[in-house]
Amino acid sequence: MALSKEVYREFEDVVGPENISDDPAIMPAYYATDFAAVILPGNTQEVQAVVKLCNKHKLKFRPICTGWTGMFPKGIVLLDLRRMNRIIEINEKNMYAVVEPYVISAELQAELFKRGLNFCIKGAGSNCSALLRGHGHMDQTTSGDDRNHLAIEWVTPEGEIVRSGSLGSIGEWFSGDGPGPSIRAILTSAVPPGVTPGVFTKAAVKLYPWPGPSSFPVVGKSPKYTLSEIPPNMMARYYSFPSVEKMWKAEITIGENEIAYELMGFNAAMVACNITTCNEEEEEVFKKISKEVQGPGFFIIIGGYSAEDFAYKKKVLEKIISDNDGKSLKMVEDPEIEGILLCQCTRISASIRETFRAGGAFNSIPIMGQRDLCIKWAIGAGKAKEPLIKKGLIVDDGGAFFGWGVEQGHLGKTEIFCKYDPSNAEAKKAVEQWQKEQTMRAFKEHYFASTMGNLEEVGPALCNFHLWWRKITKSLDPNGVSPEGGALV
Amino acid sequence: MGLEQYQGDMAMCCRCSACKFIPMQKVQGAKYSYVCPSIARYNFHAYSGGGRLNIANWMLKNGFNYTEKLLDIVKNCQMCGACGVSCNYAMDMEVLEPIQEFRIKTVEDGHTVPALDKVIENLRKNDAMVAGGRTQRGSWAKGLKLKDATTDRVDVYYHVGCLTSFDKNMWKLAQSTARILEKAGVNFGIAGATEICCGGRAYQMGYREDFLNQAKKNMELIKKSGAKTLVTGCADCYQAFKVLYDKYNLKGDLEVLHTTEYFDRLIKEGRLKPSRKVDLSITYHDPCRLGRLGEPWIHWSGKKIPGDRFVFDPPKIYRRGTNGVYEPPREVLNSIPGVKLTEMVRIKEYAWCCGAGGGVSESNPDFALWTARERIDEAVSTGAQAMVTACPWCEKTFNEAIKSSGNNLKVYDVVELLEQAI
Numbered sequence: 001m002a003l004s005k006e007v008y009r010e011f012e013d014v015v016g017p018e019n020i021s022d023d024p025a026i027m028p029a030y031y032a033t034d035f036a037a038v039i040l041p042g043n044t045q046e047v048q049a050v051v052k053l054c055n056k057h058k059l060k061f062r063p064i065c066t067g068w069t070g071m072f073p074k075g076i077v078l079l080d081l082r083r084m085n086r087i088i089e090i091n092e093k094n095m096y097a098v099v100e101p102y103v104i105s106a107e108l109q110a111e112l113f114k115r116g117l118n119f120c121i122k123g124a125g126s127n128c129s130a131l132l133r134g135h136g137h138m139d140q141t142t143s144g145d146d147r148n149h150l151a152i153e154w155v156t157p158e159g160e161i162v163r164s165g166s167l168g169s170i171g172e173w174f175s176g177d178g179p180g181p182s183i184r185a186i187l188t189s190a191v192p193p194g195v196t197p198g199v200f201t202k203a204a205v206k207l208y209p210w211p212g213p214s215s216f217p218v219v220g221k222s223p224k225y226t227l228s229e230i231p232p233n234m235m236a237r238y239y240s241f242p243s244v245e246k247m248w249k250a251e252i253t254i255g256e257n258e259i260a261y262e263l264m265g266f267n268a269a270m271v272a273c274n275i276t277t278c279n280e281e282e283e284e285v286f287k288k289i290s291k292e293v294q295g296p297g298f299f300i301i302i303g304g305y306s307a308e309d310f311a312y313k314k315k316v317l318e319k320i321i322s323d324n325d326g327k328s329l330k331m332v333e334d335p336e337i338e339g340i341l342l343c344q345c346t347r348i349s350a351s352i353r354e355t356f357r358a359g360g361a362f363n364s365i366p367i368m369g370q371r372d373l374c375i376k377w378a379i380g381a382g383k384a385k386e387p388l389i390k391k392g393l394i395v396d397d398g399g400a401f402f403g404w405g406v407e408q409g410h411l412g413k414t415e416i417f418c419k420y421d422p423s424n425a426e427a428k429k430a431v432e433q434w435q436k437e438q439t440m441r442a443f444k445e446h447y448f449a450s451t452m453g454n455l456e457e458v459g460p461a462l463c464n465f466h467l468w469w470r471k472i473t474k475s476l477d478p479n480g481v482s483p484e485g486g487a488l489v
Numbered sequence: 490m491g492l493e494q495y496q497g498d499m500a501m502c503c504r505c506s507a508c509k510f511i512p513m514q515k516v517q518g519a520k521y522s523y524v525c526p527s528i529a530r531y532n533f534h535a536y537s538g539g540g541r542l543n544i545a546n547w548m549l550k551n552g553f554n555y556t557e558k559l560l561d562i563v564k565n566c567q568m569c570g571a572c573g574v575s576c577n578y579a580m581d582m583e584v585l586e587p588i589q590e591f592r593i594k595t596v597e598d599g600h601t602v603p604a605l606d607k608v609i610e611n612l613r614k615n616d617a618m619v620a621g622g623r624t625q626r627g628s629w630a631k632g633l634k635l636k637d638a639t640t641d642r643v644d645v646y647y648h649v650g651c652l653t654s655f656d657k658n659m660w661k662l663a664q665s666t667a668r669i670l671e672k673a674g675v676n677f678g679i680a681g682a683t684e685i686c687c688g689g690r691a692y693q694m695g696y697r698e699d700f701l702n703q704a705k706k707n708m709e710l711i712k713k714s715g716a717k718t719l720v721t722g723c724a725d726c727y728q729a730f731k732v733l734y735d736k737y738n739l740k741g742d743l744e745v746l747h748t749t750e751y752f753d754r755l756i757k758e759g760r761l762k763p764s765r766k767v768d769l770s771i772t773y774h775d776p777c778r779l780g781r782l783g784e785p786w787i788h789w790s791g792k793k794i795p796g797d798r799f800v801f802d803p804p805k806i807y808r809r810g811t812n813g814v815y816e817p818p819r820e821v822l823n824s825i826p827g828v829k830l831t832e833m834v835r836i837k838e839y840a841w842c843c844g845a846g847g848g849v850s851e852s853n854p855d856f857a858l859w860t861a862r863e864r865i866d867e868a869v870s871t872g873a874q875a876m877v878t879a880c881p882w883c884e885k886t887f888n889e890a891i892k893s894s895g896n897n898l899k900v901y902d903v904v905e906l907l908e909q910a911i
Contacts, residue, residue: 280804
């Protein structure tokens with residue numbers, strides 16, 4: 001569905017000829033579909049002008065950033081936000097940073113480390129947008145989801161520029177809720193299909209103290225980077241437990257004592273992914289670790305703000321682990337392995353190893369809520385994976401789930417993957433079926449899974465939110481030009 | 490060989506965009522985080538490593554539609570391989586190889602770039618990558634009384650390379666190299682006017698047959714010389730002789746060394762003693778084809794093991810840039826009294842390209858200079874007085890970029906500083 005020459009020229013007048021293309025060669029790089037055009041806006045004003053033109057010509061659009069997710073329907077205008085890659089401000093005093101969509105998390109984090117600060121990097125990896133909402137490895141201390149977004153600049157589906165919170169009243173970024181218009185429920189909605197329509201052009205993200213070094217002393221060559229030394233007052237360990245109950249007890253006690261910088265409930269398979277440099281090595285290490293762990297476990301990073309603080313946290317940790325019969329994985333005590341895990345699991349630089357490396361694809365069901373309850377659901381989902389593993393359709397990870405604490409365990413997230421070869425139609429079908437069935441089970445058992453899709457079934461159980469959401473999106477997007485949302489992808 | 494063999498690899502791309510950046514652990518801030526000049530300059534995802542794989546894979550299934558834009562995407566890539574290094578930190582898949590095959594297919598399908606056709610025409614006529622009469626190739630050595638490797642018995646064959654041979658500004662590199670070899674007492678020779686192009690740059694441009702012709706002719710010449718070791722100061726030549734000739738089973742047991750590797754060895758053996766002080770603060774630029782692309786070829790053939798994982802029988806070992814030549818040039822520089830080396834952000838396996846590779850300096854000189862200016866900015870940020878490199882193509886491109894931007898950074902080859910010190 002090509003644009004007419006006249007319409008193309010209107011877009012071209014906004015962004016310049018170098019930043020628009022409807023050439024068929026451009027399209028498959030993004031997705032195997034025919035876009036009306038791919039446009040690279042360079043700033044908020046250009047986004048606004050492009051969105052207004054989309055409304056004028058009733059053209060559907062969708063923005064993307066680094067872009068490893070998403071569905072892209074035929075005929076849409078794709079807004080690639082790659083040129084919007086500026087860190088606008090790092091406010092150390094008020095502890096927030098303002099970024100454009102194509103600032104990747106690794107860039108922002110590196111700048112923050114120099115200032116003794118850090119922020120929540122989403123589990124998708126530090127190669128993704130710093131603006132992305134979601135959860136990640138460091139949620140224990142950096143929280144997650146919408147709780148980290150402060151003021152936001154948003155181009156609505158009709159092309160209005162909306163500035164939320166303090167930005168909308170006094171031009172400051174420090175708050176998303178006021179003084180000024182708080183539209184948090186709309187801007188940060190995650191309930192399907194409530195991914196906010198329009199385009200987020202700038203956002204302030206909350207910052208947190210960082211006990212680690214201003215930069216990690218990374219040595220060696222890719223793919224085997226190590227640290228020349230373990231940074232002072234930092235430690236990483238993996239503990240396994242005889243039962244889920246004991247692991248949970250340890251997790252919650254650690255949270256109550258506020259001693260963990262990171263608490264990532266990796267399973268043995270994910271530890272293996274992180275510390276190995278290829279698929280063959282990963283299989284071998286997984287087998288080795290599986291023999292040593294006594295049951296479910298977690299990876300933990302302790303970071304002290306002083307030697308005394310570190311010593312205290314370490315001592316408390318030892319007591320909690322001992323009280324709950326935890327066992328440290330010897331491999332992670334090796335400073336070479338410990339060092340790289342410290343770096344990777346705070347710089348979030350190995351997510352692709354955890355997800356795509358094995359077979360090229362993965363499907364996931366993330367469950368948000370109290371960890372011990374979610375784990376009960378996840379054990380069932382893991383058992384449901386076993387026949388797929390036996391048939392060789394998915395990667396053998398022991399049927400395990402993983403998860404992590406959020407805000408010192410007030411909240412938590414549990415997730416379960418199936419990794420497979422997407423070119424194997426049987427595997428793909430089996431994984432999709434597994435995902436559908438287990439998501440439905442989550443819904444019936446009153447858990448919240450972000451993979452829940454059938455709104456006619458889900459909505460009535462959740463105060464008919466879908467009817468409200470449809471009204472809101474209809475009002476925001478009367479021309480239906482931004483149906484896919486995805487503004488923070 | 491062909492694009493088809495990489496279909497599985499291309500399908501593995503998950504569009505994570507890691508190929509655009511240096512490895513995430515190495516990102517030190519908002520500046521110097523990009524590793525791919527093409528995506529950094531042209532912005533559309535199609536210009537990234539992943540984008541190129543996605544296009545090639547899609548067109549393999551749906552037919553090749555050679556639009557002007559497609560040819561623009563194909564030609565505006567230095568083939569520097571940085572995308573592959575960043576991808577292969579996490580993924581087991583080939584990246585540069587399918588991009589190379591895509592380029593070869595474009596040429597074989599007759600969709601060439603006039604500027605590159607002209608270069609290849611000259612190669613076919615004069616056995617050279619740059620303009621210049623065949624008889625002028627050895628002019629740089631006039632008066633040096635060097636041995637003729639084609640007639641005299643020598644241990645080391647010094648292959649000078651096209652740019653150093655024909656560009657008078659680069660003669661100094663060959664002359665310095667010859668004088669250093671003499672000082673070390675090495676029994677070496679040159680081919681002078683009979684030296685011919687290695688073909689490496691033709692390969693980068695997608696002209697595989699022309700590359701193979703050059704490779705066969707070169708190996709015949711070297712065989713006749715009897716030399717067991719080939720030394721070159723050009724990173725492109727180095728990669729061609731060491732890696733590409735091996736890839737096509739043409740190298741035999743010829744030992745291929747870059748001048749920096751050989752001089753590092755001679756220093757360690759005590760045959761060269763850098764003792765004179767060279768008071769200079771420098772930064773070192775890793776040439777792509779000496780660094781990440783200079784790692785040995787790994788011969789492998791096998792089949793994917795059916796099932797859930799992308800694994801092969803026998804296991805496939807990927808070239809991830811780990812074993813490139815990074816330390817020898819640094820060792821040589823650090824052996825020179827007075828030289829103070831400060832590293833840039835993007836170094837070794839994730840170094841930023843100078844801009845000259847893949848035919849870009851011939852087909853799109855503005856893009857080559859843009860890429861070089863990015864590097865110069867990074868070099869200047871270290872506070873160094875000079876940027877030192879180990880390839881004439883890098884030196885030439887940097888000097889042109891400096892000239893056009895009015896910068897006063899000096900550019901040297903490692904051999905120039907070494908000669909000053911001995």
